[in-house]
Amino acid sequence: MADNKQEKYSNPFNATFTGIMDLFRKHEPAGELKPTDRFDGKTVLVDGASSGLGFAIAIEVARRGAKVIMVCRSGIPGKGEKVKRLSRSDDIHMLQVDYSDLLSIRRLVAGIRDQFGKIDILICNAGLVPKKSRKTPQGLEEMFMVNYLSKFIFVNLLLKENCFRHSGSGHPRIIFVSSETHRNPRKFDWDSFGVYKEYSINKSLELYGYYKLLLTTFAVELSRRLNADEFKYSVFAICPGPINSNIGREAPKIFHPLMKLIFALFFKSPPRAAIPVVYLAASPDMENKPFDYLFLMSREEADEKALNPENGKRLWEMSVQLVESIWVLD
Ligand SMILES: NC(=O)c1ccc[n+]([C@@H]2O[C@H](COP(=O)([O-])OP(=O)(O)OC[C@H]3O[C@@H](n4cnc5c(N)ncnc54)[C@H](OP(=O)(O)O)[C@@H]3O)[C@@H](O)[C@H]2O)c1
Known part of the structure; x- marks a missing residue:
C-alpha cells in the first residue's frame, strides 16, 4: 500500500485504506469542545447543510445557541425543519x-x-466528488468551481458587502472544510488553471485532492491578506477525516453496497465528525489565531505547498483574473 503522501489518496482504494488507518493513528488533540462553548447572540452560516457533515454541523451549532443560516442546494425547507x-x-x-x-x-x-446583515462565523463545507467532468453555466469545470473557485468568490463578495460582524465578542471566523488529500498533488498545474478538461471517475479523486490543495492555499493566503496590518479575522482549514456521509453518491452503483458497509463500519458518523469543526467555530482556545489547520481534532501543519506565500499570491492573482473573465462573460 502506498506509503508516500503523494500516493496515499491517488485512487478510491488507497484513499479508503489511508482514511481508515489514519483513524487508528494516535492523534494529540488540539483541545476539547466543551458544553460551555456556545454561540449565543452569534450568527453562523454553514453551507452544504442539506447532507452529511454540514447537516450535522447545523444541528450542533443550533443546539449551542446560534442563529443558523443553512445554505443549501437542495432540501429547502425539509432539512431546515429537521434541524429545528x-x-x-x-x-x-x-x-x-x-x-x-x-x-x-x-x-x-x-x-x-x-x-x-452580518454573520459572525462562516463554515464553507459544501463539496462533491463527481463521477465525471461537467460544465458549469459559465463554462468552468464543476468540481473546480464548487470545491474551490466558488469559495474564493463567495468569501470575497461577503467581504466586499461588509457581511462580517466585528464586535467585542471575538473576531469573525472563516472555516474551510478541506481534506488531507490536499497533500496528494506533487505540484500546482498553473498552465491549466480554470481550463475545462474532460475526465471520468478514475481521475476524480486525484482532481479532488488538487482542488483541496487550491482551497487550503487560498485559506492560508486569505488569512495573510486579511491580517496584513492587524489581526482581524481567524481563518481555519480542517480535514474532518473519513465520514459516513453521501460524498460517494456518484460512485458506480455496483460499489454502493460495499461502500455502505465500509463507511458504516469504519468511518465517523457526521455528528462525531462535526465536533472538531464546531470546536474551531466556538472554542475560546481558537481566539486570536489568524490561521490554523486541524486534521480531525489534532493540530497539523498544512502542506508546505499551501503555506508557500508565492503559491498563495499566484493563486490569488490567477483567481482574480479568472473571475473577472467570467464576470464579463456573464
Ligand atoms: N466524507 C468524507 O469522507 C470527507 C472527508 C474529508 C473531507 N470531506 C469534505 O467534507 C465536506 C462535506 O462533505 P460530506 O462528506 O458531508 O458530503 P455530502 O453528504 O455529499 O454533502 C455535501 C454537501 O455539499 C453540497 N453541494 C454539492 N454540490 C453543491 C453545489 N453545486 N452547490 C451547493 N451545494 C453543493 C451538497 O448539496 P446537495 O445535498 O444538494 O447535493 C451537500 O449538502 C466536503 O467539502 C468534503 O470534501 C469529506
Whole structure:
C-alpha cells in the first residue's frame, strides 16, 4: 500500500485504506469542545447543510445557541425543519445556492446582506466528488468551481458587502472544510488553471485532492491578506477525516453496497465528525489565531505547498483574473 503522501489518496482504494488507518493513528488533540462553548447572540452560516457533515454541523451549532443560516442546494425547507426538530431551536434559516453558478452565488450574497446583515462565523463545507467532468453555466469545470473557485468568490463578495460582524465578542471566523488529500498533488498545474478538461471517475479523486490543495492555499493566503496590518479575522482549514456521509453518491452503483458497509463500519458518523469543526467555530482556545489547520481534532501543519506565500499570491492573482473573465462573460 502506498506509503508516500503523494500516493496515499491517488485512487478510491488507497484513499479508503489511508482514511481508515489514519483513524487508528494516535492523534494529540488540539483541545476539547466543551458544553460551555456556545454561540449565543452569534450568527453562523454553514453551507452544504442539506447532507452529511454540514447537516450535522447545523444541528450542533443550533443546539449551542446560534442563529443558523443553512445554505443549501437542495432540501429547502425539509432539512431546515429537521434541524429545528433535532436541535429544539427555531432560529434556523435557509438560503438556496448552486455553487456551480456564479449568478447563484451573487444572489446568495445579496440574500445574506439583505436578510441577515452580518454573520459572525462562516463554515464553507459544501463539496462533491463527481463521477465525471461537467460544465458549469459559465463554462468552468464543476468540481473546480464548487470545491474551490466558488469559495474564493463567495468569501470575497461577503467581504466586499461588509457581511462580517466585528464586535467585542471575538473576531469573525472563516472555516474551510478541506481534506488531507490536499497533500496528494506533487505540484500546482498553473498552465491549466480554470481550463475545462474532460475526465471520468478514475481521475476524480486525484482532481479532488488538487482542488483541496487550491482551497487550503487560498485559506492560508486569505488569512495573510486579511491580517496584513492587524489581526482581524481567524481563518481555519480542517480535514474532518473519513465520514459516513453521501460524498460517494456518484460512485458506480455496483460499489454502493460495499461502500455502505465500509463507511458504516469504519468511518465517523457526521455528528462525531462535526465536533472538531464546531470546536474551531466556538472554542475560546481558537481566539486570536489568524490561521490554523486541524486534521480531525489534532493540530497539523498544512502542506508546505499551501503555506508557500508565492503559491498563495499566484493563486490569488490567477483567481482574480479568472473571475473577472467570467464576470464579463456573464
Ligand atoms: N466524507 C468524507 O469522507 C470527507 C472527508 C474529508 C473531507 N470531506 C469534505 O467534507 C465536506 C462535506 O462533505 P460530506 O462528506 O458531508 O458530503 P455530502 O453528504 O455529499 O454533502 C455535501 C454537501 O455539499 C453540497 N453541494 C454539492 N454540490 C453543491 C453545489 N453545486 N452547490 C451547493 N451545494 C453543493 C451538497 O448539496 P446537495 O445535498 O444538494 O447535493 C451537500 O449538502 C466536503 O467539502 C468534503 O470534501 C469529506
